[in-house]
Amino acid sequence: MTASEATLGRRAARETAKRRRARRGQAIAAVSSLIVIGGLIALAVTSPGWPTVRDTFFSWSAFKDSFPDVAKAFWLDIKMFCVIEAAVLVVGMVVALVRTSQAAALFPLRLLAAVFVDVFRGVPVILLVYLVGFGIPALELSGLPSDPIILGGVALTLSYSAYVAEVYRSGIASIHRGQRDAALAIGLTEGQALRHVILPQAVRRVGPPLLNDFIALQKDVALVSILGVVEAFRQAQIISSSTFNYTALVGAALLYLCVTIPLSRVLDRWGIGGRRV
Amino acid sequence: MGDRGQEGLSAPVLEVRGVTKAFGSNEVLHGVDLSVAEHQAVALIGASGSGKSTLLRCIDLLVEIDDGDIFLDGEVITDPSVDAVSIRRRLGLVFQAYNLFPHLTALQNVVLGDRYAHGASREEARERAGRLFARFGLEGREDERPDDLSGGQQQRVAIARAFAGRPRALLLDEVTSALDPELVGEVLQAVRDLKEEGVTMLIATHEMSFAREVADLVAFLHEGRILELGPPDRVLVDPERPETKRFLRRLLEAGRV
Numbered sequence: 001m002t003a004s005e006a007t008l009g010r011r012a013a014r015e016t017a018k019r020r021r022a023r024r025g026q027a028i029a030a031v032s033s034l035i036v037i038g039g040l041i042a043l044a045v046t047s048p049g050w051p052t053v054r055d056t057f058f059s060w061s062a063f064k065d066s067f068p069d070v071a072k073a074f075w076l077d078i079k080m081f082c083v084i085e086a087a088v089l090v091v092g093m094v095v096a097l098v099r100t101s102q103a104a105a106l107f108p109l110r111l112l113a114a115v116f117v118d119v120f121r122g123v124p125v126i127l128l129v130y131l132v133g134f135g136i137p138a139l140e141l142s143g144l145p146s147d148p149i150i151l152g153g154v155a156l157t158l159s160y161s162a163y164v165a166e167v168y169r170s171g172i173a174s175i176h177r178g179q180r181d182a183a184l185a186i187g188l189t190e191g192q193a194l195r196h197v198i199l200p201q202a203v204r205r206v207g208p209p210l211l212n213d214f215i216a217l218q219k220d221v222a223l224v225s226i227l228g229v230v231e232a233f234r235q236a237q238i239i240s241s242s243t244f245n246y247t248a249l250v251g252a253a254l255l256y257l258c259v260t261i262p263l264s265r266v267l268d269r270w271g272i273g274g275r276r277v
Numbered sequence: 278m279g280d281r282g283q284e285g286l287s288a289p290v291l292e293v294r295g296v297t298k299a300f301g302s303n304e305v306l307h308g309v310d311l312s313v314a315e316h317q318a319v320a321l322i323g324a325s326g327s328g329k330s331t332l333l334r335c336i337d338l339l340v341e342i343d344d345g346d347i348f349l350d351g352e353v354i355t356d357p358s359v360d361a362v363s364i365r366r367r368l369g370l371v372f373q374a375y376n377l378f379p380h381l382t383a384l385q386n387v388v389l390g391d392r393y394a395h396g397a398s399r400e401e402a403r404e405r406a407g408r409l410f411a412r413f414g415l416e417g418r419e420d421e422r423p424d425d426l427s428g429g430q431q432q433r434v435a436i437a438r439a440f441a442g443r444p445r446a447l448l449l450d451e452v453t454s455a456l457d458p459e460l461v462g463e464v465l466q467a468v469r470d471l472k473e474e475g476v477t478m479l480i481a482t483h484e485m486s487f488a489r490e491v492a493d494l495v496a497f498l499h500e501g502r503i504l505e506l507g508p509p510d511r512v513l514v515d516p517e518r519p520e521t522k523r524f525l526r527r528l529l530e531a532g533r534v
Contacts, residue, residue: 181339182376187366187394187442196389200380 092164152224171202369439429460
Protein backbone atom coordinates (compact mmCIF):
# COMPACT_ATOMS: atom_id res chain seq x y z
CA MET A 1 0.00 0.00 0.00
CA THR A 2 1.46 3.38 -0.98
CA ALA A 3 1.22 6.49 1.12
CA SER A 4 -1.45 8.03 -1.11
CA GLU A 5 -3.56 4.88 -0.99
CA ALA A 6 -3.35 4.98 2.78
CA THR A 7 -4.54 8.60 2.73
CA LEU A 8 -7.43 7.67 0.42
CA GLY A 9 -8.39 4.81 2.73
CA ARG A 10 -8.42 7.06 5.76
CA ARG A 11 -10.45 9.70 3.93
CA ALA A 12 -13.04 7.12 2.84
CA ALA A 13 -13.30 5.81 6.40
CA ARG A 14 -13.83 9.33 7.70
CA GLU A 15 -16.53 10.00 5.09
CA THR A 16 -18.36 6.81 6.06
CA ALA A 17 -18.19 7.68 9.73
CA LYS A 18 -19.51 11.17 9.01
CA ARG A 19 -22.41 9.77 6.96
CA ARG A 20 -23.22 7.26 9.69
CA ARG A 21 -23.27 10.03 12.32
CA ALA A 22 -25.57 12.15 10.13
CA ARG A 23 -27.96 9.23 9.59
CA ARG A 24 -28.05 8.45 13.29
CA GLY A 25 -28.79 12.14 14.05
CA GLN A 26 -31.71 12.14 11.63
CA ALA A 27 -33.13 8.97 13.11
CA ILE A 28 -32.94 10.36 16.64
CA ALA A 29 -34.63 13.60 15.54
CA ALA A 30 -37.46 11.69 13.84
CA VAL A 31 -38.11 9.40 16.80
CA SER A 32 -38.04 12.17 19.38
CA SER A 33 -40.41 14.37 17.30
CA LEU A 34 -42.78 11.43 16.99
CA ILE A 35 -42.74 10.88 20.76
CA VAL A 36 -43.23 14.56 21.64
CA ILE A 37 -45.89 15.40 19.04
CA GLY A 38 -47.64 12.06 19.40
CA GLY A 39 -47.63 12.46 23.18
CA LEU A 40 -49.17 15.92 22.98
CA ILE A 41 -51.88 14.70 20.57
CA ALA A 42 -52.56 11.67 22.76
CA LEU A 43 -52.82 13.92 25.80
CA ALA A 44 -55.40 16.14 24.07
CA VAL A 45 -57.38 13.28 22.53
CA THR A 46 -57.55 11.22 25.72
CA SER A 47 -58.54 14.20 27.89
CA PRO A 48 -62.03 13.91 29.37
CA GLY A 49 -63.30 17.00 27.51
CA TRP A 50 -61.93 15.96 24.08
CA PRO A 51 -65.22 14.84 22.51
CA THR A 52 -66.79 18.24 23.30
CA VAL A 53 -63.73 20.17 22.11
CA ARG A 54 -63.64 18.13 18.91
CA ASP A 55 -67.25 18.92 18.15
CA THR A 56 -67.15 22.63 19.05
CA PHE A 57 -63.70 23.57 17.63
CA PHE A 58 -62.92 21.01 14.93
CA SER A 59 -66.26 20.17 13.38
CA TRP A 60 -65.86 19.55 9.66
CA SER A 61 -69.46 20.38 8.83
CA ALA A 62 -69.33 23.64 10.81
CA PHE A 63 -66.05 24.46 9.06
CA LYS A 64 -67.60 23.89 5.63
CA ASP A 65 -70.58 26.08 6.48
CA SER A 66 -68.67 28.99 8.02
CA PHE A 67 -65.43 29.11 6.04
CA PRO A 68 -66.71 30.89 2.90
CA ASP A 69 -68.11 33.78 4.96
CA VAL A 70 -65.01 34.04 7.12
CA ALA A 71 -62.77 33.93 4.05
CA LYS A 72 -64.82 36.67 2.41
CA ALA A 73 -64.45 38.82 5.53
CA PHE A 74 -60.72 38.05 5.56
CA TRP A 75 -60.44 39.79 2.22
CA LEU A 76 -61.17 43.01 4.13
CA ASP A 77 -58.25 42.22 6.47
CA ILE A 78 -55.97 41.82 3.49
CA LYS A 79 -57.07 45.08 1.90
CA MET A 80 -56.74 46.99 5.17
CA PHE A 81 -53.34 45.42 5.84
CA CYS A 82 -52.01 46.49 2.43
CA VAL A 83 -53.24 50.08 2.69
CA ILE A 84 -52.14 50.51 6.31
CA GLU A 85 -48.74 48.95 5.60
CA ALA A 86 -48.11 51.36 2.72
CA ALA A 87 -49.12 54.29 4.92
CA VAL A 88 -46.92 53.03 7.78
CA LEU A 89 -43.85 52.78 5.53
CA VAL A 90 -44.31 56.39 4.40
CA VAL A 91 -45.28 57.96 7.74
CA GLY A 92 -42.58 55.98 9.58
CA MET A 93 -39.94 57.19 7.09
CA VAL A 94 -41.04 60.81 7.42
CA VAL A 95 -40.93 60.64 11.23
CA ALA A 96 -37.52 58.93 11.13
CA LEU A 97 -36.10 61.54 8.72
CA VAL A 98 -37.39 64.38 10.88
CA ARG A 99 -35.91 62.78 13.99
CA THR A 100 -32.49 62.30 12.41
CA SER A 101 -32.39 65.77 10.81
CA GLN A 102 -29.78 68.21 12.10
CA ALA A 103 -31.06 71.59 10.91
CA ALA A 104 -31.80 74.00 13.75
CA ALA A 105 -34.92 75.24 11.96
CA LEU A 106 -36.46 71.79 12.21
CA PHE A 107 -36.26 71.69 16.00
CA PRO A 108 -40.04 72.02 16.57
CA LEU A 109 -40.68 69.23 14.09
CA ARG A 110 -38.03 67.06 15.76
CA LEU A 111 -39.74 67.60 19.09
CA LEU A 112 -43.12 66.69 17.57
CA ALA A 113 -41.69 63.55 16.02
CA ALA A 114 -40.20 62.49 19.35
CA VAL A 115 -43.53 63.03 21.09
CA PHE A 116 -45.30 61.13 18.29
CA VAL A 117 -43.08 58.11 18.83
CA ASP A 118 -43.32 58.24 22.61
CA VAL A 119 -47.08 58.53 22.67
CA PHE A 120 -48.14 56.16 19.92
CA ARG A 121 -45.61 53.50 20.81
CA GLY A 122 -46.47 53.80 24.48
CA VAL A 123 -50.23 53.35 24.26
CA PRO A 124 -51.62 49.82 23.84
CA VAL A 125 -52.80 49.33 20.26
CA ILE A 126 -56.25 48.22 21.32
CA LEU A 127 -56.67 51.37 23.42
CA LEU A 128 -55.54 53.53 20.51
CA VAL A 129 -58.07 51.87 18.21
CA TYR A 130 -60.76 52.53 20.79
CA LEU A 131 -59.80 56.17 21.40
CA VAL A 132 -59.48 57.09 17.71
CA GLY A 133 -62.50 55.02 16.68
CA PHE A 134 -64.87 56.50 19.18
CA GLY A 135 -63.14 59.78 20.04
CA ILE A 136 -62.86 61.32 16.59
CA PRO A 137 -66.55 60.89 15.67
CA ALA A 138 -67.47 62.26 19.11
CA LEU A 139 -65.81 65.55 18.15
CA GLU A 140 -68.63 65.99 15.64
CA LEU A 141 -66.37 68.00 13.36
CA SER A 142 -67.49 68.03 9.78
CA GLY A 143 -64.97 66.72 7.28
CA LEU A 144 -63.47 64.15 9.62
CA PRO A 145 -64.08 60.54 8.62
CA SER A 146 -66.57 58.53 10.62
CA ASP A 147 -66.15 55.22 8.83
CA PRO A 148 -64.80 52.77 11.45
CA ILE A 149 -62.66 51.07 8.80
CA ILE A 150 -60.85 54.33 8.14
CA LEU A 151 -60.63 55.29 11.82
CA GLY A 152 -59.34 51.86 12.79
CA GLY A 153 -56.82 52.10 9.96
CA VAL A 154 -55.67 55.50 11.19
CA ALA A 155 -55.17 54.16 14.71
CA LEU A 156 -53.11 51.21 13.48
CA THR A 157 -51.12 53.51 11.19
CA LEU A 158 -50.27 55.81 14.10
CA SER A 159 -49.16 52.95 16.31
CA TYR A 160 -47.13 51.05 13.74
CA SER A 161 -45.59 54.20 12.23
CA ALA A 162 -44.11 54.94 15.64
CA TYR A 163 -42.47 51.50 15.73
CA VAL A 164 -41.33 51.59 12.13
CA ALA A 165 -39.90 55.11 12.53
CA GLU A 166 -37.63 53.78 15.24
CA VAL A 167 -36.63 50.82 13.10
CA TYR A 168 -35.69 53.16 10.24
CA ARG A 169 -33.87 55.45 12.64
CA SER A 170 -31.78 52.63 14.03
CA GLY A 171 -30.95 51.67 10.44
CA ILE A 172 -29.85 55.19 9.57
CA ALA A 173 -27.76 55.40 12.75
CA SER A 174 -26.08 52.07 11.94
CA ILE A 175 -24.52 53.36 8.72
CA HIS A 176 -20.88 54.19 9.35
CA ARG A 177 -19.92 57.88 9.46
CA GLY A 178 -17.39 57.26 6.72
CA GLN A 179 -20.22 56.73 4.25
CA ARG A 180 -21.56 60.22 4.85
CA ASP A 181 -18.03 61.66 4.70
CA ALA A 182 -17.38 59.93 1.38
CA ALA A 183 -20.71 61.11 -0.04
CA LEU A 184 -19.99 64.71 0.96
CA ALA A 185 -16.40 64.43 -0.30
CA ILE A 186 -17.56 63.62 -3.83
CA GLY A 187 -19.63 66.79 -3.70
CA LEU A 188 -23.11 65.55 -2.83
CA THR A 189 -25.36 67.72 -0.68
CA GLU A 190 -26.59 66.39 2.68
CA GLY A 191 -29.91 65.54 1.04
CA GLN A 192 -28.26 63.70 -1.86
CA ALA A 193 -26.02 61.83 0.56
CA LEU A 194 -29.10 60.69 2.45
CA ARG A 195 -31.02 59.78 -0.71
CA HIS A 196 -28.27 57.97 -2.62
CA VAL A 197 -25.92 56.65 0.06
CA ILE A 198 -27.38 56.47 3.57
CA LEU A 199 -31.02 55.48 3.04
CA PRO A 200 -30.50 52.69 0.49
CA GLN A 201 -28.10 50.98 2.90
CA ALA A 202 -30.21 51.70 5.98
CA VAL A 203 -33.42 50.33 4.46
CA ARG A 204 -31.67 47.18 3.31
CA ARG A 205 -30.27 46.63 6.76
CA VAL A 206 -33.64 46.97 8.54
CA GLY A 207 -35.53 44.68 6.16
CA PRO A 208 -35.88 41.82 8.67
CA PRO A 209 -37.13 43.94 11.62
CA LEU A 210 -39.52 45.75 9.25
CA LEU A 211 -40.97 42.47 8.04
CA ASN A 212 -41.33 41.42 11.67
CA ASP A 213 -43.51 44.49 12.27
CA PHE A 214 -45.53 43.68 9.10
CA ILE A 215 -46.41 40.30 10.57
CA ALA A 216 -47.51 41.87 13.84
CA LEU A 217 -49.62 44.42 11.96
CA GLN A 218 -51.20 41.72 9.84
CA LYS A 219 -52.60 40.15 13.00
CA ASP A 220 -53.50 43.42 14.72
CA VAL A 221 -55.84 44.38 11.87
CA ALA A 222 -58.33 42.16 13.76
CA LEU A 223 -58.45 44.85 16.47
CA VAL A 224 -60.61 47.10 14.29
CA SER A 225 -63.37 44.59 14.99
CA ILE A 226 -63.97 46.37 18.32
CA LEU A 227 -65.27 49.33 16.28
CA GLY A 228 -67.87 47.04 14.71
CA VAL A 229 -65.97 46.35 11.50
CA VAL A 230 -66.86 42.88 10.26
CA GLU A 231 -63.51 41.43 9.31
CA ALA A 232 -62.51 37.77 9.60
CA PHE A 233 -62.28 37.55 13.40
CA ARG A 234 -65.55 39.43 13.90
CA GLN A 235 -67.33 37.37 11.23
CA ALA A 236 -66.16 34.15 12.87
CA GLN A 237 -67.30 35.44 16.24
CA ILE A 238 -70.77 36.24 14.86
CA ILE A 239 -71.07 32.78 13.36
CA SER A 240 -69.90 31.00 16.52
CA SER A 241 -72.25 32.92 18.76
CA SER A 242 -75.23 32.01 16.60
CA THR A 243 -74.28 28.32 16.13
CA PHE A 244 -72.58 27.75 19.51
CA ASN A 245 -69.70 26.25 17.57
CA TYR A 246 -66.19 27.76 17.58
CA THR A 247 -64.90 26.06 14.46
CA ALA A 248 -65.33 29.35 12.54
CA LEU A 249 -62.70 30.94 14.82
CA VAL A 250 -60.27 28.12 14.07
CA GLY A 251 -60.97 28.78 10.39
CA ALA A 252 -60.11 32.46 10.91
CA ALA A 253 -56.90 31.50 12.71
CA LEU A 254 -55.92 29.31 9.74
CA LEU A 255 -56.47 32.24 7.39
CA TYR A 256 -54.13 34.47 9.41
CA LEU A 257 -51.53 31.71 9.41
CA CYS A 258 -51.82 31.43 5.63
CA VAL A 259 -50.42 34.96 5.41
CA THR A 260 -48.08 35.16 8.39
CA ILE A 261 -46.26 31.85 7.87
CA PRO A 262 -45.10 32.65 4.32
CA LEU A 263 -44.04 36.11 5.55
CA SER A 264 -42.06 34.45 8.35
CA ARG A 265 -40.31 32.16 5.88
CA VAL A 266 -39.35 35.17 3.76
CA LEU A 267 -38.03 36.76 6.93
CA ASP A 268 -35.95 33.68 7.82
CA ARG A 269 -34.38 33.56 4.42
CA TRP A 270 -33.65 37.27 4.47
CA GLY A 271 -32.12 37.06 7.91
CA ILE A 272 -29.80 34.20 7.05
CA GLY A 273 -28.95 34.59 3.38
CA GLY A 274 -29.45 38.29 2.83
CA ARG A 275 -26.68 39.78 4.93
CA ARG A 276 -25.27 41.44 1.89
CA VAL A 277 -25.50 45.19 2.24
CA MET B 278 -0.75 89.91 -19.66
CA GLY B 279 -0.13 92.25 -16.72
CA ASP B 280 1.30 91.63 -13.30
CA ARG B 281 -2.06 90.68 -11.91
CA GLY B 282 -2.35 87.82 -14.40
CA GLN B 283 1.13 86.63 -13.51
CA GLU B 284 0.19 86.69 -9.88
CA GLY B 285 -2.96 84.69 -10.55
CA LEU B 286 -0.94 82.02 -12.31
CA SER B 287 1.55 81.64 -9.51
CA ALA B 288 -0.98 81.55 -6.67
CA PRO B 289 -0.87 78.18 -4.96
CA VAL B 290 -3.78 75.83 -5.57
CA LEU B 291 -4.06 75.17 -1.86
CA GLU B 292 -2.92 77.40 0.93
CA VAL B 293 -3.34 76.76 4.63
CA ARG B 294 -2.63 79.69 6.95
CA GLY B 295 -2.47 79.49 10.73
CA VAL B 296 -5.11 76.80 10.98
CA THR B 297 -6.02 75.56 14.43
CA LYS B 298 -8.46 72.86 15.36
CA ALA B 299 -9.38 71.32 18.71
CA PHE B 300 -11.82 68.54 19.49
CA GLY B 301 -13.00 69.47 22.95
CA SER B 302 -9.84 69.95 25.00
CA ASN B 303 -7.77 67.93 22.54
CA GLU B 304 -5.91 70.44 20.38
CA VAL B 305 -5.03 68.68 17.15
CA LEU B 306 -3.79 71.52 14.93
CA HIS B 307 -1.85 74.46 16.41
CA GLY B 308 -1.45 76.90 13.57
CA VAL B 309 -0.57 74.99 10.45
CA ASP B 310 0.92 76.82 7.46
CA LEU B 311 1.30 74.95 4.22
CA SER B 312 0.81 75.53 0.53
CA VAL B 313 0.63 73.34 -2.53
CA ALA B 314 1.39 74.85 -5.92
CA GLU B 315 -0.11 73.72 -9.19
CA HIS B 316 1.20 70.31 -10.37
CA GLN B 317 3.01 69.90 -7.10
CA ALA B 318 2.80 66.85 -4.87
CA VAL B 319 3.37 67.57 -1.20
CA ALA B 320 3.82 64.65 1.18
CA LEU B 321 2.57 65.11 4.70
CA ILE B 322 4.42 62.90 7.14
CA GLY B 323 4.19 62.50 10.88
CA ALA B 324 3.28 60.04 13.60
CA SER B 325 -0.22 58.71 14.06
CA GLY B 326 -2.26 61.32 15.85
CA SER B 327 -0.09 64.19 14.62
CA GLY B 328 -3.09 65.70 12.83
CA LYS B 329 -2.53 64.62 9.20
CA SER B 330 -6.05 63.26 8.69
CA THR B 331 -7.62 66.18 10.51
CA LEU B 332 -5.76 68.64 8.31
CA LEU B 333 -7.00 66.92 5.13
CA ARG B 334 -10.55 66.79 6.49
CA CYS B 335 -10.36 70.49 7.36
CA ILE B 336 -9.24 71.32 3.83
CA ASP B 337 -12.16 69.33 2.37
CA LEU B 338 -14.50 71.14 4.80
CA LEU B 339 -15.63 67.92 6.46
CA VAL B 340 -14.38 69.43 9.70
CA GLU B 341 -14.81 73.07 10.60
CA ILE B 342 -11.58 74.81 11.64
CA ASP B 343 -11.39 76.95 14.78
CA ASP B 344 -9.04 79.62 13.50
CA GLY B 345 -6.94 80.55 10.48
CA ASP B 346 -7.81 80.41 6.79
CA ILE B 347 -7.65 77.94 3.94
CA PHE B 348 -7.52 79.12 0.33
CA LEU B 349 -8.33 77.27 -2.88
CA ASP B 350 -6.97 79.01 -5.96
CA GLY B 351 -6.49 82.14 -3.91
CA GLU B 352 -10.07 82.21 -2.69
CA VAL B 353 -10.84 81.76 0.99
CA ILE B 354 -12.96 78.64 1.53
CA THR B 355 -13.19 78.53 5.31
CA ASP B 356 -15.39 81.63 5.63
CA PRO B 357 -18.75 80.60 7.12
CA SER B 358 -20.54 82.26 4.20
CA VAL B 359 -18.84 79.97 1.65
CA ASP B 360 -20.96 77.08 0.36
CA ALA B 361 -19.06 73.98 1.47
CA VAL B 362 -20.70 71.75 -1.14
CA SER B 363 -19.42 73.80 -4.07
CA ILE B 364 -15.90 73.75 -2.60
CA ARG B 365 -15.92 69.99 -2.05
CA ARG B 366 -16.88 69.59 -5.70
CA ARG B 367 -13.55 71.19 -6.61
CA LEU B 368 -11.51 68.85 -4.39
CA GLY B 369 -11.04 65.11 -4.23
CA LEU B 370 -10.43 63.17 -1.02
CA VAL B 371 -9.36 59.53 -0.79
CA PHE B 372 -9.80 57.84 2.57
CA GLN B 373 -7.54 55.40 4.36
CA ALA B 374 -10.40 52.87 4.68
CA TYR B 375 -11.60 53.48 1.06
CA ASN B 376 -15.18 54.22 2.26
CA LEU B 377 -16.67 52.88 -0.96
CA PHE B 378 -20.45 52.66 -1.11
CA PRO B 379 -21.10 48.93 -0.57
CA HIS B 380 -24.62 48.95 -2.04
CA LEU B 381 -23.38 50.20 -5.41
CA THR B 382 -21.21 48.51 -8.02
CA ALA B 383 -17.66 49.71 -8.51
CA LEU B 384 -18.69 51.70 -11.59
CA GLN B 385 -21.70 53.25 -9.86
CA ASN B 386 -19.39 54.40 -7.07
CA VAL B 387 -17.44 56.42 -9.60
CA VAL B 388 -20.50 57.61 -11.55
CA LEU B 389 -22.50 58.88 -8.55
CA GLY B 390 -20.63 62.14 -7.92
CA ASP B 391 -20.26 63.01 -11.58
CA ARG B 392 -24.01 62.62 -12.09
CA TYR B 393 -25.42 64.25 -8.99
CA ALA B 394 -22.69 66.67 -7.91
CA HIS B 395 -21.51 67.72 -11.37
CA GLY B 396 -24.71 67.31 -13.35
CA ALA B 397 -23.29 64.96 -15.97
CA SER B 398 -25.77 62.83 -17.90
CA ARG B 399 -25.89 59.12 -17.19
CA GLU B 400 -24.14 58.24 -20.44
CA GLU B 401 -21.52 60.93 -20.05
CA ALA B 402 -20.74 59.91 -16.47
CA ARG B 403 -20.58 56.20 -17.33
CA GLU B 404 -18.30 56.82 -20.25
CA ARG B 405 -15.95 58.96 -18.20
CA ALA B 406 -15.98 56.41 -15.37
CA GLY B 407 -15.21 53.66 -17.88
CA ARG B 408 -12.14 55.59 -19.01
CA LEU B 409 -11.02 55.99 -15.39
CA PHE B 410 -11.40 52.24 -14.88
CA ALA B 411 -9.13 51.61 -17.83
CA ARG B 412 -6.66 54.14 -16.58
CA PHE B 413 -6.42 52.59 -13.12
CA GLY B 414 -6.26 49.02 -14.42
CA LEU B 415 -9.78 48.13 -13.31
CA GLU B 416 -11.26 46.92 -16.59
CA GLY B 417 -13.72 44.11 -16.08
CA ARG B 418 -14.42 45.12 -12.45
CA GLU B 419 -17.15 47.64 -13.32
CA ASP B 420 -20.10 45.55 -12.15
CA GLU B 421 -18.54 44.03 -9.07
CA ARG B 422 -19.48 45.11 -5.55
CA PRO B 423 -16.71 46.65 -3.46
CA ASP B 424 -16.83 43.66 -1.06
CA ASP B 425 -15.85 41.35 -3.91
CA LEU B 426 -12.74 43.37 -4.77
CA SER B 427 -9.30 43.16 -3.19
CA GLY B 428 -8.19 46.03 -0.96
CA GLY B 429 -5.90 47.35 -3.68
CA GLN B 430 -8.71 47.30 -6.23
CA GLN B 431 -11.06 49.00 -3.78
CA GLN B 432 -8.60 51.77 -3.14
CA ARG B 433 -8.06 52.27 -6.87
CA VAL B 434 -11.83 52.53 -7.32
CA ALA B 435 -11.81 55.09 -4.50
CA ILE B 436 -9.10 57.08 -6.27
CA ALA B 437 -11.09 56.93 -9.51
CA ARG B 438 -14.17 58.09 -7.60
CA ALA B 439 -12.31 61.07 -6.13
CA PHE B 440 -10.86 61.85 -9.53
CA ALA B 441 -14.18 61.61 -11.38
CA GLY B 442 -15.13 65.11 -10.25
CA ARG B 443 -12.07 66.52 -12.09
CA PRO B 444 -10.73 68.08 -8.86
CA ARG B 445 -8.26 70.97 -8.71
CA ALA B 446 -6.35 69.03 -6.08
CA LEU B 447 -6.41 65.51 -4.76
CA LEU B 448 -6.11 64.88 -1.02
CA LEU B 449 -4.86 61.38 -0.18
CA ASP B 450 -5.22 60.24 3.41
CA GLU B 451 -2.81 57.33 4.05
CA VAL B 452 -4.27 55.47 1.12
CA THR B 453 -2.07 52.41 1.62
CA SER B 454 -2.23 52.03 5.40
CA ALA B 455 -5.18 49.62 5.39
CA LEU B 456 -3.71 47.41 2.65
CA ASP B 457 -1.93 44.09 2.84
CA PRO B 458 1.75 44.67 1.99
CA GLU B 459 1.57 42.93 -1.39
CA LEU B 460 -1.25 45.26 -2.51
CA VAL B 461 0.49 48.52 -1.63
CA GLY B 462 2.45 48.64 -4.89
CA GLU B 463 -0.53 48.79 -7.24
CA VAL B 464 -2.08 51.72 -5.38
CA LEU B 465 1.21 53.61 -5.20
CA GLN B 466 1.60 53.06 -8.94
CA ALA B 467 -1.78 54.73 -9.49
CA VAL B 468 -0.66 57.73 -7.45
CA ARG B 469 2.68 57.82 -9.29
CA ASP B 470 0.77 57.94 -12.61
CA LEU B 471 -1.33 60.83 -11.34
CA LYS B 472 1.80 62.70 -10.37
CA GLU B 473 3.26 62.19 -13.82
CA GLU B 474 0.14 63.67 -15.32
CA GLY B 475 0.68 66.75 -13.20
CA VAL B 476 -2.18 66.31 -10.76
CA THR B 477 -1.85 68.60 -7.76
CA MET B 478 -1.75 66.46 -4.63
CA LEU B 479 -1.44 66.62 -0.88
CA ILE B 480 -0.48 63.14 0.30
CA ALA B 481 -0.56 62.06 3.93
CA THR B 482 1.60 58.96 4.03
CA HIS B 483 3.71 56.57 6.05
CA GLU B 484 5.54 55.31 2.96
CA MET B 485 8.79 57.24 3.18
CA SER B 486 10.41 55.77 0.09
CA PHE B 487 7.30 56.63 -1.86
CA ALA B 488 7.27 60.17 -0.48
CA ARG B 489 10.87 60.53 -1.50
CA GLU B 490 10.17 59.34 -5.01
CA VAL B 491 6.94 61.20 -5.78
CA ALA B 492 6.81 64.30 -3.61
CA ASP B 493 8.23 67.68 -4.60
CA LEU B 494 8.08 68.74 -0.98
CA VAL B 495 7.81 66.90 2.31
CA ALA B 496 6.12 68.49 5.31
CA PHE B 497 6.71 67.00 8.74
CA LEU B 498 3.71 67.46 11.01
CA HIS B 499 4.42 67.12 14.72
CA GLU B 500 1.94 67.82 17.49
CA GLY B 501 -0.21 69.94 15.24
CA ARG B 502 2.55 72.05 13.67
CA ILE B 503 4.58 71.80 10.49
CA LEU B 504 8.06 71.52 11.98
CA GLU B 505 9.98 71.00 8.81
CA LEU B 506 9.28 71.58 5.15
CA GLY B 507 11.56 71.02 2.20
CA PRO B 508 12.58 68.77 -0.67
CA PRO B 509 12.43 65.09 0.23
CA ASP B 510 16.16 64.60 -0.15
CA ARG B 511 16.75 67.10 2.58
CA VAL B 512 13.88 66.45 5.02
CA LEU B 513 14.05 62.67 4.80
CA VAL B 514 17.81 62.27 4.52
CA ASP B 515 19.24 65.17 6.45
CA PRO B 516 16.55 66.63 8.70
CA GLU B 517 17.29 69.70 10.79
CA ARG B 518 14.91 69.17 13.69
CA PRO B 519 15.51 66.59 16.42
CA GLU B 520 11.79 65.65 16.28
CA THR B 521 12.08 64.77 12.61
CA LYS B 522 15.22 62.76 13.24
CA ARG B 523 13.53 60.84 16.03
CA PHE B 524 10.47 60.15 13.90
CA LEU B 525 12.54 58.87 11.00
CA ARG B 526 14.68 56.75 13.28
CA ARG B 527 11.60 55.11 14.74
CA LEU B 528 10.30 54.33 11.27
CA LEU B 529 13.67 52.90 10.33
CA GLU B 530 13.64 50.64 13.39
CA ALA B 531 10.14 49.47 12.45
CA GLY B 532 11.41 48.61 8.97
CA ARG B 533 9.11 51.08 7.28
CA VAL B 534 11.69 52.98 5.24
